[in-house]
Amino acid sequence: MADLAVAPPVAAPARGPSRPVRRRRRISWVPYLLLAPGLLWLVVFFVAPMLTTLSTSLQEGDVDNGYVLTGNPDVYWQALQAYWPQIVRSLMYAGIATLLSLALGYPLAYFIASRRGRSKNILLVLVIAPFFTSFLIRTMAWQSLLASDGGLVRKTLGGVGLGWVYDDFGHLLQLLHLSPNGEILYSPWAVVWGLTYNFLPFMILPLYTSLDRLDGRLLEAAGDLYATPRQTFRHVTWPLSLPGVVSGTLLTFIPAAGDYINSRLLGNTNTVMIGQVIDSQFLRVLDYPLAAALSFLLLALIVAMVFIYVRRAGTEELV
Amino acid sequence: MAWFRKHLLTFAAMVTMTILLLPNVVVAIYSFNKPNGRFNVELVRFSLDAWKHPCGTSGICDSLSLSLKIGLTASLVATILGTMIAFALGRHRFRGRSATNLLIFMPMATPEVVMGSSLLALFLNIGMSTGSLAILIAHIMFCLSFVVVAVKARVATLDPRLEEAAADLGSRPLTTFFRVTLPLVAPGIAAGALLAFSLSFDDYIITNFNASPNSITFPMYVWGAAQRGTPVQINVIGTIMFVVSVAFVLGGQLVSARRARAAS
Numbered sequence: 001m002a003d004l005a006v007a008p009p010v011a012a013p014a015r016g017p018s019r020p021v022r023r024r025r026r027i028s029w030v031p032y033l034l035l036a037p038g039l040l041w042l043v044v045f046f047v048a049p050m051l052t053t054l055s056t057s058l059q060e061g062d063v064d065n066g067y068v069l070t071g072n073p074d075v076y077w078q079a080l081q082a083y084w085p086q087i088v089r090s091l092m093y094a095g096i097a098t099l100l101s102l103a104l105g106y107p108l109a110y111f112i113a114s115r116r117g118r119s120k121n122i123l124l125v126l127v128i129a130p131f132f133t134s135f136l137i138r139t140m141a142w143q144s145l146l147a148s149d150g151g152l153v154r155k156t157l158g159g160v161g162l163g164w165v166y167d168d169f170g171h172l173l174q175l176l177h178l179s180p181n182g183e184i185l186y187s188p189w190a191v192v193w194g195l196t197y198n199f200l201p202f203m204i205l206p207l208y209t210s211l212d213r214l215d216g217r218l219l220e221a222a223g224d225l226y227a228t229p230r231q232t233f234r235h236v237t238w239p240l241s242l243p244g245v246v247s248g249t250l251l252t253f254i255p256a257a258g259d260y261i262n263s264r265l266l267g268n269t270n271t272v273m274i275g276q277v278i279d280s281q282f283l284r285v286l287d288y289p290l291a292a293a294l295s296f297l298l299l300a301l302i303v304a305m306v307f308i309y310v311r312r313a314g315t316e317e318l319v
Numbered sequence: 320m321a322w323f324r325k326h327l328l329t330f331a332a333m334v335t336m337t338i339l340l341l342p343n344v345v346v347a348i349y350s351f352n353k354p355n356g357r358f359n360v361e362l363v364r365f366s367l368d369a370w371k372h373p374c375g376t377s378g379i380c381d382s383l384s385l386s387l388k389i390g391l392t393a394s395l396v397a398t399i400l401g402t403m404i405a406f407a408l409g410r411h412r413f414r415g416r417s418a419t420n421l422l423i424f425m426p427m428a429t430p431e432v433v434m435g436s437s438l439l440a441l442f443l444n445i446g447m448s449t450g451s452l453a454i455l456i457a458h459i460m461f462c463l464s465f466v467v468v469a470v471k472a473r474v475a476t477l478d479p480r481l482e483e484a485a486a487d488l489g490s491r492p493l494t495t496f497f498r499v500t501l502p503l504v505a506p507g508i509a510a511g512a513l514l515a516f517s518l519s520f521d522d523y524i525i526t527n528f529n530a531s532p533n534s535i536t537f538p539m540y541v542w543g544a545a546q547r548g549t550p551v552q553i554n555v556i557g558t559i560m561f562v563v564s565v566a567f568v569l570g571g572q573l574v575s576a577r578r579a580r581a582a583s
Contacts, residue, residue: 031411035419038400038463042422045460046429049437056440104335111332118576125568126336130343131517132564133557136541140549141342143360144349150361152345200339209472250428258430261523265545275432275524282436282528292440295433306428 050299057292067288079293083277087298090273091305093188093263094256097195098249101203104196105248109207110237113214127204139194139265146185146193146266186268194262202251210244211237246313254302274298343561350554357548369551373559376550382540383556386520389451389536393458394515400459401466401515402508408467409474426464434461435528442529450531457529458519465518466511473507506575513568 057075061067080087112123130138145152154166166184173179179187214237222232260275274294281291349359353366374380408419426434438457442449481503485495523538530539541553 028411028413031407031413034403034407034411035413038404038467039419039422041400041460042426042463045438045441045456046426046434047422049434049441052441052444053433053437104338107328107331108335111328121572122569123336125565125572127339128517129561129565129568130339131521133343133346133561134521134538134541136523136538136545137346137553137557138342140541140545141345141349145341145345147360197338197342200335204335254428254430258432259524260432275430278432278436279524279527282439288440291436295436299429299433302428302430 053292053295056288057296059289061289063286063288075289075293076297079290079297083274083294086272086274086277087301089271090257090275090298091301093192093195093271093273094253094259097192097199097256098203098253100192100196101200101252102245102249105200105203105207109204109211109244112204112208113211124208127201127208131201135198136261136265139198139262142190142194142197142266143185146190148183148185151185180268180270185266188267188271190266191263191271191273194266195256195259198259198262199252199256202255203248206247206251207241207244210241214240242313246310250306250309254306257302258298343558346554346561347558350551350558352551352554354551359549359551359554366551369555373552373555376552378535379537379540379550379552379556382535382537385451385534386537389455389458390516390520393455393462393519394512396459397462397466397515397519398508398512401463401511402470402504404463404467405470405474405507409471409477423464423467426461427468431461431522431524435525438525439528448531449529449534451534453529454526454534454536457525458522461522461525462515462518465514469511469514470504470507473504473510477503509571517564 055069056067058069058071058073059067060070060072108127112120112127115123144150148154148166148170154163157163157166167182170179170182170184173184173187173189174182178189184190218236218240219232222236227235258275260273260279263271263273263276275298278291278294278298281287281294285291349362350369351365351367352359352362353364353368354361355363369375404419404423407413408416435457438453438460439449442453447453477500482495482499485499486492490498521538522536523542526536527539527542530536535543537556544550544553
C-alpha cells in the first residue's frame with residue numbers, strides 16, 4: 001500500500017544514472033522504444049494542444065466569420081485588465097488552502113509514518129478512500145454540513161449546547177468581510193475550506209512518503225545529543241521532510257488554483273475563480289482568443305511560481 | 320495537561336482523518352433520506368427507496384457504466400504506457416532524460432481547466448468531434464504521469480542483484496523480466512493503475528470540455544443534477560463505490576500479507 005503514496009516528485013535524485021554501470025554499452029534503442037508510445041501520446045495530446053492554445057490566443061475574429069492569426073498580443077493585456085481580480089483571488093485562495101492542508105496534513109502523515117504493519121496500511125487506505133466517491137458528491141456533502149439552517153454542523157453543535165460556536169464563527173467572518181451576511185456556507189471561507197478538503201490527500205501522500213523514509217536513528221541521535229523534541233523537529237525532521245513538503249504543496253496548489261467546482265458549489269458571485277472565467281469564455285461566450293489567452297496566462301503564472309519555488313527549495317528533479 | 324501534550328499528535332491526526340472521512344459519512348447518511356423537495360439537503364425521514372432502486376432516475380446508470388468503461392480503458396492504457404516510461408527512466412541511461420522528466424511533470428503542473436480547454440481547441444482545429452473517444456484520449460493523457468511516478472518509485476527500490484542472480488542461474492532476459500522483475504514491481508503498477516482509475520472516474524473539468532450530449536459521464540451527471548435537483552440515488556452510488564473500493568483494497572492487502580507470511 002505504501003506505494004500508493006505517490007513518490008514525492010523531488011525526492012529521489014535520478015537513481016538510474018547514478019548507479020554504477022558495470023558494462024560499457026553502445027547506445028541502446030531499448031529506452032527509446034519504451035519511451036516512444038507514451039511520450040508520443042503526451043506530445044500529441046498535451047504539447048500540441050498547448051501550442052494550439054497559444055496560436056488561438058493570437059488570432060482575431062469571431063465565431064461566425066472565422067479567426068485569422070494576426071499575432072496581436074493585445075488580448076493578453078485585455079485579459080489581464082478584465083480578469084485581474086479573479087486571477088489574484090484564485091492564487092490567494094489556492095495559497096491559503098495549501099497552507100491549511102499542510103497544517104492539517106503534516107500531523108496525520110507523521111502519525112501514519114510512525115505506525116507499523118496493518119494499522120499503517122489501513123490508515124493509508126482511509127486517506128485515499130474518499131477519492132472513490134465522486135468529489136462533486138463529497139463537495140455537495142459540505143453544503144449539507146455547513147448550511148446555517150438544517151446544516152449538520154449547526155444541528156450537532158446546537159444539540160450539545162454549542163450552537164453559539166457556529167454562530168460566532170459566522171459573525172467573525174462577517175466582521176472580517178469574509179462573508180456578506182454572516183453565513184458560513186457560500187462565503188470565501190467555505191470555498192477555501194472546500195479546496196483544502198478536496199486536495200488534502202495530495203498533500204498527505206507525498207508528506208507520508210518522505211516521513212516514512214526518515215531514518216529513526218537520526219531522531220534517536222538528536223535525543224542522545226540532548227535536543228528537545230522541538231529542536232529535533234526543527235533541525236532534523238522538518239528539513240528531511242522538505243522534499244515531501246515541496247511536492248505536496250505543488251500537488252495541492254496547482255489544481256486548487258485552476259479549480260472552480262468549489263467556488264461554484266460553496267461560494268457566491270464574489271468568489272468567482274479564474275477557472276470559471278476560462279470555462280464560461282470557452283463554452284458559453286465562445287470568445288476563444290480571450291479564453292486561450294487566459295489559459296496561457298494561468299499556465300505561465302503557475303510555471304513561473306513553481307520554478308521560483310523549486311529553485312528556492314533547492315530541489316532538482318521534479319518527478 | 321501533560322497527558323494532552325503527549326497525545327497532541329494523535330489528536331491532530333484524528334482531527335484530519337475526521338475531516339477527510341466526514342463527507343463520506345454524510346453521503347451515506349443522506350442515501351437513506353427521503354427529501355421533501357428535489358434537493359437532498361435536509362434530513363426528513365428514513366427510507367430505503369433509493370437503495371431498492373439505484374437506477375431509479377433516468378440516465379444515472381448509463382452515465383455510471385460509461386464512466387466505468389472509460390475509467391477501465393484509460394487506466395489500462397495509461398498503466399501500460401506509463402510503466403514502459405518508468406522502466407526506461409529507472410533502468411536506462413539515455414539522451415534527453417531531463418526533457419523526458421519535464422514532459423512527464425508538465426501535465427501534473429497544468430491546471431485541469433487549461434488542459435481541457437487546450438485539448439478542445441486542438442480537436443476543434445483538426446475537426447475531430449468531441450465525445451467518448453475524446454474523453455478517453457484526454458484521460459489517458461493526464462493519468463499517464465501519475466502512473467509513471469508511482470511505478471518509477473517502485474523501480475528505483477529494485478535490487479539489481481536479484482536480476483543478476485537470475486541471469487547467473489541461466490535465466491534468459493525475457494524470463495527474468497516476467498518471473499523476477501515484473502512481480503517485484505507489481506505493487507507499484509497496481510498502485511499506479513488504481514490511482515489512474517480513480518482520477519479518470521472522478522474527473523469532471525477536463526471531461527466537461529471534451530464531452531458531447533451523448534457522452535454524459537457520472538461526474539457530469541452529478542453536476543447536472545446539482546443544478547436541477549439531486550436524486551438520492553447519487554448518494555447510494557457514491558456509498559457503494561466507497562465501500563466496494565475500500566473492501567477491494569483492504570482485501571488485496573490481506574491477500575498479499577498472507578502471501579508474504581506464507582513465503583517467509
